[in-house]
Amino acid sequence: MAKDKVFTSWDDTHSLLWERQPIRLAHGLHKSPLFSTDRLAELIERYPREHYSLVQTGAKESRRLWREGEIGNLSGRQVMDAVAGGGLWLNLRNVSGVDSAYRAMLDDMFAEIAANVPGFEAPKYQAGILISSPDAQVYYHADLPGQGLIQIAGRKRVYVYPNSAPFLKPEHLEDIALFDVEVDIPYAPWYDAHAQVLDLEPGQMLSWPLNAPHRVENLGTVNISMTVSYVNDEIRRADIVNLANGLLRHRFGYQPKSRNLRGPSFFAKAVLQKLLRDSSWVKRERSARRPIDFRLDAAQPGRIVDLPKAA
Template identity: 40%
Template sequence: MDVLADWTDQTRRDFRERITRTTHNLHTSPLFSEEAVERLIEIHPREYADFATMDETGSRSSWKTGDPGKLSGKELIRAVKSGRLWINLRNLFGIHDEYRALLDQMFEELQDENPGFHPVRILGGLLVSSPQAKVPFHMDRTDTMLWHISGKKRVFVYPHHDEVATDEEREEVLLHAFNDELVHHPEAEKHAKCFDLEPGEMICWPLHTPHRVENRGTLNISLATEYTTPEARQLNNAMYFNGVMRRRFGWQPPRIAETHGLNRTVRYVAGALMRKAGVTVPVETPHEGGYRFEIDPDAPLGVRA
């Protein structure tokens, strides 16, 4: 089975430069049947699995971490179907050989279709989420591709625009150990592009593009892959340098989009050295530790305190 179904000349031009939406064949693979996903949830190491719920707004502050207990994969899927739950099976490709083989094929096809595309680190996880689940407004530190497999998902994608997120707000994500949420300004919505994904569709966008997600009344299964390129590593380190200098010394650097050539290279090298030396700034930890709820397939929204 080929993974990429319709990679056209236009797709090739847009890939990593603009919002790119195309089709794939992963939803036809038995590796992603509901029964296979139930088994995968059951056997996947719990230390590499996230179980979360959120309120109807989907804001990051409402997200809580849950304990799946000893529930079977079938019971957990039943809770997801009736609740407002989000499961992320992290490091999927590093743990399960059959999925690693599929990942290798996916990125071999991507490199064949896109000369010059050379990712240096590839990770990914399986996302299983409820009909009412939402993912808040955020940006990813790495290039990300969302491969939709089952259900209906609405994705809101925003441009690199100061009314959406300033450089200072983007830097905050890179300076934080794990938090990826951005401040959601109401005026950002006029810039949003909305995409309704069906099974067999993939969407991706340029690095650091803000986005948010809403499920549309069905159980959702998606594969999220993230990868790093030398160019992305350089940009992240340059922004890290700007963030530290801004917060420690009050320096106001020029917009990162206006920084090129030697100027960008100096910041990249300085940022890399800062990270290696552990130079950072204090950032607020937005989440409380520990489990905040237990999953219960028979409880309202699939959870109990």
Template identity: 35%
Template sequence: MTRVLEPGQFDALARRDFGRAPQAFRHTLHQRSMFDDAALADVLDRYPRDRLGVFTMGGDPVDWRSWRRGRAGNLSGEALLTSVREGRIWLNLRATNDYLEEFDALSGEMFGALEAEIPGLKTFRRDVGLLISSPGAQVFYHLDVPRVTLWHIRGRKRVWLYPARAPYVTAEALERIVLKETAEQFDYRPDFDGGAAVFDLEPGDVLHWPQYAPHRIVNGDSVNVSLSCEFLSPAALVSANAVYADALARRRLGLTPKRRGAWHPASLVKFAVARSAKAMGLEPSPPEPLPPSFAVDLSAPGAVGPLAG
């Protein structure tokens, strides 16, 4: 079997900093035929259509409210790829490892390779999302609660990674996201870029960053294909639950909690509090997804047409 990660990349410093600082490595997945056009069209035909995320967006990186959700209808996988090539479309196939056997096997390879390289790393709640997106498309400033590795397969894209602290993300903003009171996108200021680590990804690059680090992405002038792989580790799970407990303390008790490391005794107490609160049914429902506002239409400008009633 072909190696997933190119050998010789993880020295003691890289292993120590994994998850603590932005890091780029090299992988070999872009050499596999499962990511050529014919294979991707087949994946789009087999992936549950009601789970397919279809989005378009404006060009201003500040205007994240221009992010709109659409419908693919009964278009074939080949037609959807054409819409990506000709329009301004972002296709998100979340958790392909839950629906397609070959991606389940791929998930095992990828996470197995990382766990083999990083001593003590244990991953669970793995979500391997396939991203297929248009030239010039962008993902607005946002953060993810799980940890993420981005495995780039085709095309070129620029990624800005920002520190997981104020002013890039405040404690209150992070708590709202962890509580599922709001979506992952939030306000971005262009002056934030002065504090960003910037990566220009080529096929074969894999990027990892600290939990909660805000980021944004802009594609180059060709179709992009990537794997966005979310996961939790024990420390990441404790941390997310500690933030959840902080949010409850701020809202219910009027306190101003302080974030600490995942294995700090206070974080472990917060973890227990959060798990108890969730067990009692205090966890809020996630926000309603954006309603569809357009239909993929190859005859329309930008492959975005009016939504039928």
């Protein structure tokens, strides 16, 4: 029997628009047993600590809140119940590296995209599973790799903004590369008039141009989504320039003038970022911006326990 296709209604316009405009595609992944409640609960329970992020987010219109925490000793079901209770966002990052069944699903998906989009190459890709509360939101941010968002359960609204100034400036990408925090770039409500607003429901996927800033609001239901990200040679070179320019600006107080992806300035930056990317200065700056400061509590479902501030 032939395998089901991942994309159920890909047409020529999608091939032309891929990576150039936000596009909504139809897929069949939401029917996969890999996203059943039992399978996800089991996955949460054995998920390596270094690969998940648990984030407490503010409800819509509330004050901006973005704290990172840990699952503690809850079962997978209890974690999912806590998410259903509100204000949380669990990201099982790199699920394709943690569990080979998701990897196989992703291999099929990227093979189909490559078959549909002439010239598309993604030698490296990965996926994460997001399980988020009915009132959760993800603030305005941009991602460095190519990105797609696959809706499995629940409904969400995605605002996608142009990947150019004033919505996104080179120094924003440099800060993301250097500090590893995507949600710190400036946003103003008037940006929304320039966004494409797309609602997603199970069986739909959204793809957008590289680095396009976006923000997400859940529409009153628990959401299960899969994010996919990919890197090719151009994106890898851009990352090197972003990190090196960020280092020049923040560590050495120098205003970088070039964003060349090739030639002598690129080569010098490749060396610079390789030397410094794992330095204690970078590590200290990153961890100061990403503290872990709460934990879920099995004894008191729905409660969040503040962890003492690290010295």
